[in-house]
Amino acid sequence: MKKTITTTVALSAFIIAFLFLFSCGDSDDSSADKPFSHDPIEEDFDEADKPSYETKTYDDNGTLQSYELMLPWNYDKDHNADRKYPLMINVHYSGSLVAGNSERMQDYPCFCLNAASNSDWTYAMIAQLVDDYRIDTDRIYLAGFSAGGSGSYPFASSLESKQGLIVAGIVRCAGGSNTELSDAIAGKTSVWYHVGLSDSYDFGYGNGLLSENPDDERRISNQAYAYVKGLDSSAKATESVETKTVSGYECTTTSLSLGGVDIFKKSHYAEMGHSTPAYSDPDVIKWLFNQHLSNRD
Numbered sequence: 470m471k472k473t474i475t476t477t478v479a480l481s482a483f484i485i486a487f488l489f490l491f492s493c494g495d496s497d498d499s500s501a502d503k504p505f506s507h508d509p510i511e512e513d514f515d516e517a518d519k520p521s522y523e524t525k526t527y528d529d530n531g532t533l534q535s536y537e538l539m540l541p542w543n544y545d546k547d548h549n550a551d552r553k554y555p556l557m558i559n560v561h562y563s564g565s566l567v568a569g570n571s572e573r574m575q576d577y578p579c580f581c582l583n584a585a586s587n588s589d590w591t592y593a594m595i596a597q598l599v600d601d602y603r604i605d606t607d608r609i610y611l612a613g614f615s616a617g618g619s620g621s622y623p624f625a626s627s628l629e630s631k632q633g634l635i636v637a638g639i640v641r642c643a644g645g646s647n648t649e650l651s652d653a654i655a656g657k658t659s660v661w662y663h664v665g666l667s668d669s670y671d672f673g674y675g676n677g678l679l680s681e682n683p684d685d686e687r688r689i690s691n692q693a694y695a696y697v698k699g700l701d702s703s704a705k706a707t708e709s710v711e712t713k714t715v716s717g718y719e720c721t722t723t724s725l726s727l728g729g730v731d732i733f734k735k736s737h738y739a740e741m742g743h744s745t746p747a748y749s750d751p752d753v754i755k756w757l758f759n760q761h762l763s764n765r766d
Contacts, residue, residue, distance in 0.1 A: 504729045505761035509576050510552075518543050520574065522583070527597065529590035536585075536594065539568050540602075541578035553605035555579040555758065556598070560613035560621050566640065566754045577758050580604060587624055589631065596632040607762040611639045614745055615670065618644025618663075625658055626651035638760030640753055642745035643668060648692040656702035657765045661734040661756060662690045665718075665741030690735045697733040698725055702765075706732065716746030730764045731756065 520540050526533045541554045557579045559565050567573050568581045580602065584591055599606060609628075613621040618641045625636040635654050642663040650658055664687055697703055706727040713720055718738040725733040734756070738746070747753045 504764045505759065507577070507755075507758040509578065512543055512546070512548065514542055514575055518546070519571070520544070522568065522581070527590060527594040529588075529593075534586075534590050534594070536591075537583040538598070539581035541580060542574050543578070544603075551603075553603045555608035555610055556582065556595075556604045557610045557612070558582045558584050558595070558624075559617070560584055560611055560624050561615075561617035564612075564614055564748050566612050566748055566757065573754065577754060579608075579610075579758075584624070587620060587627060592628050592631040592634075595628065595634065599634065606634060607637060608758075608760070609634060609636050610757050610760065611636050612642075612748075612757070613640075613644065614642040614748075615644070615743065618642045619646045620644075622647035622650055625654060629654050635762060637762050637764075638757045640747060640757055642747050643670070643743055645670070645689055648689055649696050655697065656700055657762060659730065659732045659760045659765070660693070660697070661731075661736070661747070661753060662693055663736045663738070663745050663747045664690045665738045665744055667740050668743045670743035687735075687737050690737070694723065694725070694733055694735045703727060703732065715750055718746065728764070730760075732765070 520542050522537045522539045524535055525538050526535050528534075541549075543549055544554070555577075557565070557567055559568075559581065562583050562585050565581060565583075567577055567579060580598070582595070582598070584595075598604060611621045611625055613619075613624075621639050621641050621644065625639060628634050628636060629651065630653065636658050639658060639660045640663070641660060643665060644662075649655065650660075666687060698706065698708075703725065706725045709724050709726065711722050711724070713722075715736075715738065718741045720736050720738050722734055722736040724731045736747070
């Protein structure tokens with residue numbers, strides 16, 4: 470009788486241990502499927518380690534080209550020796566989501582690059598930065614306002630075609646042209662597009678407005694949104710709409726989500742002209758720094 474009880478207990482213990490290990494395996498698999506989430510490490514910041522923009526040069530076949538680069542705060546500290554950082558590219562000097570704000574530079578540590586040119590040397594210089602610094606190539610970001618907003622699309626497409634580097638996320642503001650990314654990155658690069666519905670800036674249409682059609686100020690962003698929505702990779706994406714007040718403007722944001730990631734967002738700001746509150750909106754930088762190429766696999 471004792472032998473039977475002992476055998477039964479041993480068998481029960483084996484089954485429990487097996488089920489525990491099986492459930493742990495399932496748990497690990499499910500966490501691996503979760504989207505990337507930006508999680509800053511806890512560290513002390515010394516004022517002496519505060520980064521500033523540095524003017525650097527790149528040798529473009531004998532012609533020295535200058536550009537500005539900011540390194541992450543605490544980049545040279547020993548505890549960060551193996552740490553890789555995102556690269557934040559500001560297209561056409563159109564402001565920065567990070568630089569100039571100490572709290573953001575600490576919460577969202579990254580390299581910041583002001584890119585005023587879309588020449589071949591610019592893309593080659595970025596590739597050189599990837600070789601020279603600890604840059605996370607899964608987290609290259611673009612931001613651009615006005616010409617920089619329009620230019621962010623060809624910039625991202627050219628960076629991939631010329632150097633094989635894929636932009637994970639774009640914050641595009643008040644851009645009046647370019648509705649499609651290249652086929653190579655359209656299903657991998659997430660975009661948040663911001664438009665003022667009273668924008669009277671002349672984007673080259675010749676009449677001081679985007680169009681005589683009052684709805685045309687949102688036309689380009691709608692076309693860009695429709696393009697991504699129509700991609701085969703977006704077949705299972707879901708749509709949602711949210712309205713809130715941002716910097717005093719009523720803002721309606723339509724989001725296209727896939728696998729828990731907002732892959733395309735368009736924000737329309739009522740009565741706002743050629744401006745953008747996106748650069749001061751904490752939700753925008755939080756969204757951008759959560760973009761990672763693994764989210765779009």
